[in-house]
Amino acid sequence: MSGKEKTTVKAVIDGRQCEFPQGITILEAAKSVGIEIPHYCYHPGLSIAGACRMCLVEIEKIPKLQISCYMTVGDGMVIHTDNERVRRARKAMLEFHLVNHPLDCPVCDQAGECGLQIYYMTHGNYLSRLKENKVKKTKKAVQIGQHVMLDQERCILCSRCVRFCQEISKSNELGIFQRGDREEIDVFPGTQLNNPYSANVVDICPVGALLDKDFRFKTRVWYLESAESICPRCSRGCNIEVHYNLAKPWKNEGRRLARLKPRYNSEVNDWWMCDEGRYCFKFVDEEDRIEEPLIRTESTVRKTSYKEALELAAEGLRSIAAATDKEIAVLISPRAANEELYLLKRVFSDQLPGTRLVFSSATPFEPTEDEILRKKDKNPNTKGAGLIGLSPDSADVWQLSDLKDAILAGEIGALYVCYHDIPGLPEELSAGWAGAVERIGLVIYQGTNHCATSEKAQIVLPAAAFAEREGTVTNFQGRVQIQRRAFAPLCEVLPGWEIMQSLGAALGGSYAFGSAEEVFAELAENELAFAGLSYEIIGSSGCVANGAKV
């Protein structure tokens, strides 16, 4: 007797003989062999409801059709997901879903990505035979939370949102009230849907019942294009999609970046992202984006080219480097991608050895943290910076307070600031900095948006925002992930790594990287933690550094 435990089952799906792991549902089994069974209420990240009945399939020897989202594959089952009987049932279920559904498509944001529309085209009846009035519900287009709009009439009562609030955010704001076709999804009277993950219900709502207030009426989704990226708002590094509109630039006040959506990654964020991350992108198209390099003197501010600005910067930095009583300091931010940080370290160590590297992960954001996704480090690349030797624990790397002391002691002749705006930091960090930056002769600010610090800098270098450039960031678990470029930067703005390269050239060096990927390739060769990694290996779901398999 071998005593071998049976862990697989054999079944036939749509005429194909297959083998599946024991316990798998028919829907998931079908998905694994490329068969998509329509469904609304089923979501792999939530408990099974079995309510919509769209996923009914026929199993031979069982008289009634069965829901494939719940039924597990049994050994020897013969399953039909697309025969005449199943197709008729599917049409029927879809017709039921539409009985009380309002014809809101022309004014509904969900159009183009709506579960009813999608299945209607492939599985529907086309002609309606409904002659009755539709059931009216209480709330139509009512804001039920800071980010979420509710339209109860469009709701198909799949209960995904209710289950999300019970099982994921564990905040229990939503419920299905009343009975029968008078049922309504709603919050408890007098309350709001305001948990830190509230907008995920918009993602999982198959129809336009729950919609994003921020995105409302901004753009039709068929004008949107998508790029894979990583949320820049904290060290979790939730996988996201950047949805942007270039096709109709007169829409949405000309903003290119329309919205962020979470992207599934079982190792990082599953199917979810927090609201703070989801809505952090406004700065990308804000009025105060720095569009061109600036040179500021006592009396003037003038626009210039990177060439002129960087030559001026190089000249200034060289003269401070030559002076014996002053030092150069570089204030580094873990908002920067790995490629930029690597080149920064290389350029300054090659061209201006002795430069003080200062690292701060301070941000103006509330250090919110929970057991779901949010981390209190509101930077995407602190771990990456650390792995390149730029963490506060690294040898020879200063903290913010060290820099302050040095400035107040008159030791800093030039300060290159990357992305930080100290006056904007919380009181306990910005205290004592009043008037400090003004003491420094040469302040170079590199960042995306104007701020108090950029207003004081002699040289301002605009940098591309995360959606405008390619780069890798490393999350708190050491997972290296790629932020793809969604669209070209404003005007001629350069990504941070390319600014560093150009600065290096202006300082007399020679750096010839053609892309962020090329920078990463060298980074991987020279930094032990990243050994063996490449963009190809990192792919869409990332790869853990330092011990990851090649």
Place this chain on the structure above:
Amino acid sequence: MPQVKLISRFFEIENSHQLSVYEQNGGYSAARRVATEHWAPEKIIDTVKASSLRGLGGAGFPTGVKWGFVPRDHEGPRYLVVNADESEPGTFKDRHVMLNAPHLLLEGAIIAALSIDAKDVYIYIRGEYWEAFRVLERAIEEAGQAGYLGQNVFGSGHTVKVHLHRGAGAYICGEETALLSSLEGFKGWPKLKPPFPALKGLFSMPTIINNVETLSYVPIVIEKGPEYFASLGIERNGGARLFGVSGHVNRPGVYELTLGSPMRELIYEHAGGIRQGRQLKAVIPGGSSCPVLTAGEADKVNLDFDSLAGIGSMLGSGGLIVMDETTDMVNVLCRICKFYSFESCGQCTPCREGTGWMTRIMERIVSGRGRSRDLDDLLEIAGMIFGNTICPLGDAAALPVTSFINKFRDEFEARVSNGSVAAASSPLNAEEL
């Protein structure tokens, strides 16, 4: 044929709800025997199996077989749940049992609990049954004081505790898994099956749910022997049951007959025939969920599970609704549709949307604005609901629509053709496209 007087004898004994009177009439001897003789669960179950007693709430599942599904080796509690949610239109027999023979029910519950090793029994009684609730409450107290309930029942060392739980007005809670959801402290939402309650039921523990009447026959089966009970009726259908008759009859009420008795006997002999000397038109045989019978069908069929299933209907809850020649079948079907759409729990799409849709079509027909295609639409919608829902309420809503329209088509056709003028003038009629 005369009625049998197994349960119904208690309807005629004064103060039969009192423990002393019940005992004077032989009550609690069966349970006492089972408990003090320490009958093994298998013995109890085999006895009930041999009687061919079937579920009398509507589903008709063999009772002894169901009890046998509870796993022997389960660690943790098991539960017996008494379904006293009687809400099927046309059904009122359980109310009579609880008012007149509450101790018979309790005795049956004790025996059932012993057969599945359940120490706690929950009686889920519909909220509207205030009087029955109070009678049961008093009976439970009496039985407890007498030592027949609680720890050490009849001095046997066994524990059987009975808890009364009130419903709050929802027909769906008569469906066993919806009842469990409600009892656990939530909406009456049916659960996905499998697992079945016998394996994973109340509070996720093995649970048997039985109807009031079914349990009330158990002491009788034990007392008089399963062969006697089985012999009263016909094979595989159990001995006797309570029938409710209401509607256009002279003597509406509860009648206990042997299984297999002719339906015409129940209607004309026991219930006194049709009022005002009128003619029979239609009969709903076992609660509104059962396909309606024409007068011709009612005239020929016998009252047992198999015979009624054989003509495409059901014995169901045994609640006959008798309709005479003055009955407007269209109005009746409309009212039945309204019932199911009001009571639909709303959890699954075909029932939630379909019952409401069918009701609105029927209301339109009743108000004279029907279209000729409405009837075929209704039949199709009923077919789209049937078999595709989480629980049988969807089926129960579909069967009346199918049976009424198919069997009384002329009447329905006449009603919609009168309204066809309005229909023809409406734009975008799909048939014209």
Place this chain on the structure above:
Amino acid sequence: MSVSFPEKDRKLVEEIIRHYPHKKAAIGDVLYLAQKHFGYINPEVELYVAELLGLPAAYVHQVVTFYSMYLEKPVGKYLIMVCDNVSCMLCGAGDLLAGIREKLEIGPGETTADGKFTLWSVECLGACELAPAVMINEKLHGNLTPEKLDRLLDSLE
């Protein structure tokens, strides 16, 4: 929290909870107790019950709005529930409703101006042999005619 049970009701709640292995299962009877004490169950009462049983407020609201017998709004002193399901409809429920319309000038869902009577038309009460049947508050009345119902209503103070 501005609503709460008096001491004796709180003790009753403890008693109810003892019948179940999980506190949540007591919600049915606790809501009945709340309804008895407060007259009806509004969001404030739901919040109180939620707190008593350690449940989310939205959960309690789901239960209250699902069942017909939990009152979300106050009703008259006498709640008249006329069954008009099949058997009662066949035996004259319509006449009872018409009689009430004439006498009290209310239809189903409405309350008399003096707040004495609320009328509901309800589903099968399980009293079909007494059709047409009516419940008034907790009492069942059967074999009614419009006249008998008339007299019955007159007798209520």
